[in-house]
Amino acid sequence: MTDRPDYLERGEKARLFPVLADTSKEGRTTSIVLACLAHVQEFGRAMLATVGQRVGTRAQVACYTEICFKKGEKPKGDRPDGLIVLKIGGREWKALVEAKVGNNDLEQGQVERYLELARQNEIDAVITISNQFASTPTEHPISVTRRAAAKVELYHWSWMHVLTQAALLLQNDEVVDGDQAAILLELSRFLSHDSAGVKGFDSMPASWSELVQAVANGVAITPRTASAKEVVEAWHQEARDLSLILSRKIGVHVTTRLPRAHRTDSQARLKADLELLSKENIIQAAWDIKDAAGPLECCIDVKTKTIISSMKVRAPSDRVKANSRLKWLLRQLHNISAEEMFVRLHWTGPGSFTQHPLAELRENPDLVLRDRLNAQLHTLEVCLVRGLARRFGQRKNFITDVEALVPEFYERAGQRLKPWQASAPKIRESSTTVEEVEHEAEGEALSHPSPGSE
Structure with a gap:
């Protein structure tokens, strides 16, 4: 895959160590996560599976940040935080990424503008990431109009969902490559630190x-x-x-x-x-x-x-x-x-x-x-x-x-607790053999002859 797709006017490969201003917490966190998604095979496979994409061994995943498209109206004051490109043979699947950290919540208007931008550039999906929760990645915490979501899929990952996917892979030793496992461990430690702006649901309204x-x-x-x-x-x-x-x-x-x-x-x-x-x-x-x-x-x-x-x-x-x-x-x-x-x-x-x-x-x-x-x-x-x-x-x-x-x-x-399970049926101790059945039948016939027999 080229360093930058030809439909991007600007865009940098997602970096594990992004050089960004201290005030760009969202950009830094998003870059690190997307870099891990692209370079840690099992993590990329697990995350993309939640949005309906099956990533095999021959698939290629590339992630970009600070992107700007050549086509389409530029949303005023907005710029998507990232782009995921999944290439499987001759097929490409692409998703815009918009992330919020800390107490910043997603906004309906911005999400709808990114859906429109995705549609103009033939992007398949928009994935949002924030501390808001949804039952599944297909259930979004923000309601958008039916027209806005036409022809573009909308998914949501909570930051805790991202952290949990990484934690499970590490706990179960599912990352085969030692270097990639070390990278994922550092991601887990980073997301667990207060400075990352990742938090669980901690208060009722x-x-x-x-x-x-x-x-x-x-x-x-x-x-x-x-x-x-x-x-x-x-x-x-x-x-x-x-x-x-x-x-x-x-x-x-x-x-x-x-x-x-x-x-x-x-x-x-x-x-x-x-x-x-x-x-x-x-x-x-x-x-x-x-x-x-x-x-x-x-x-x-x-x-x-x-x-x-x-x-x-x-x-x-x-x-x-x-x-x-x-x-x-x-x-x-x-x-x-x-x-x-x-x-x-x-x-x-x-x-x-x-x-x-x-x-x-x-x-x-x-x-x-x-x-x-x-x-x-x-x-x-x-x-x-x-x-x-x-x-x-x-x-x-x-x-x-x-x-x-x-x-x-x-x-x-x-x-x-263990569920009850019926025991397997057992052979009866007094079971009768076929030969015994036939012998009993012959004896019955001799003791009770049919009418007309000699």
């Missing part, structure tokens, strides 16, 4: 405290309540941040669990969660973890100011009595601390679950026999339940406590 107080005062919350929409949107960002935190702590990709209809329609997800908040005063999220017994769940009960993290497993069907099914679960939790731990029992038929402290069930598993006399226990749920009292309504403390409790539950209980 002011409307969170207002909503908590309104619920405490008995005010009915509706989907149209002014604070409700902002709170739910903030919770969606926190759910994404938690998936990245869990990924780094566990060492595998953890993804936010969403219904199929919500994966590509953020408005449908917002509407459903607003309905849940208005009807039950709760917000919730769940995550999929590879090889875990089930989804990891978190429920925020605004009315009781409680955080609940939990995981469900199907009760073993080879046991009939409820206490026998419970004992199967208790054996998996025999050596964990029972503090704030509960077991919820889900039954067939009408009525909600029943719940007991783990400590009490350890002492007397037969307690469950009195819960639902004519119902069958079909699901067991282990829960860590923590009331926050005054801290619940405090914007930063709430996030701090959620991000501590969910990994704590997984470490204490979730990672120990």
Whole structure:
């Protein structure tokens, strides 16, 4: 690939050590990340895969900064931070990059101008990077008009998403080349430092405290309540941040669990969660973890100011009595601390679950026999339940406590749980051979001759 594509009027290869003014924090950070994307094969492959590009061993990736196109109207006061060019054989895929660091957020007008610039120059996509979160790279934190997004794909990476991809590759020793691994390690250290301007979701909006107080005062919350929409949107960002935190702590990709209809329609997800908040005063999220017994769940009960993290497993069907099914679960939790731990029992038929402290069930598993006399226990749920009292309504403390409790539950209980699996069928000890069957049939015929036989 040439040093600069012919459609660029200006542009420099992204540098690991950019020579830029101290005030150009965004330019410096973007250059370093794009240089790593181009030169660390596994990192480039992982990042581009999130925007639908499969990068094989023969693919070439080049990244540029300080770019200016020959064609198209120059956005006033704007200049894209970078350009990614992926060449696979005779095919080229190109993406503009616009980055914000620290508290700087993306702006709808600027994003739409870059979409138009991309369309004029036959660029396939625009990728934005900021500290704003989105459920997936295809779900953008900024709403743009349908016309603006026509013929150009729009993607978003949070800086924490970039950091998490690098951390996972390093934790799992997936970077084969030692020099490239060292470069990626330095990128991870750089993004983790305060000077890079990279941060996680660390505070709920002011409307969170207002909503908590309104619920405490008995005010009915509706989907149209002014604070409700902002709170739910903030919770969606926190759910994404938690998936990245869990990924780094566990060492595998953890993804936010969403219904199929919500994966590509953020408005449908917002509407459903607003309905849940208005009807039950709760917000919730769940995550999929590879090889875990089930989804990891978190429920925020605004009315009781409680955080609940939990995981469900199907009760073993080879046991009939409820206490026998419970004992199967208790054996998996025999050596964990029972503090704030509960077991919820889900039954067939009408009525909600029943719940007991783990400590009490350890002492007397037969307690469950009195819960639902004519119902069958079909699901067991282990829960860590923590009331926050005054801290619940405090914007930063709430996030701090959620991000501590969910990994704590997984470490204490979730990672120990195993799903029930039916045993393989066994050969019966008194099984009858084919020869025995034939011999018995002949004997039956001799002792009971058919009519007319001699």
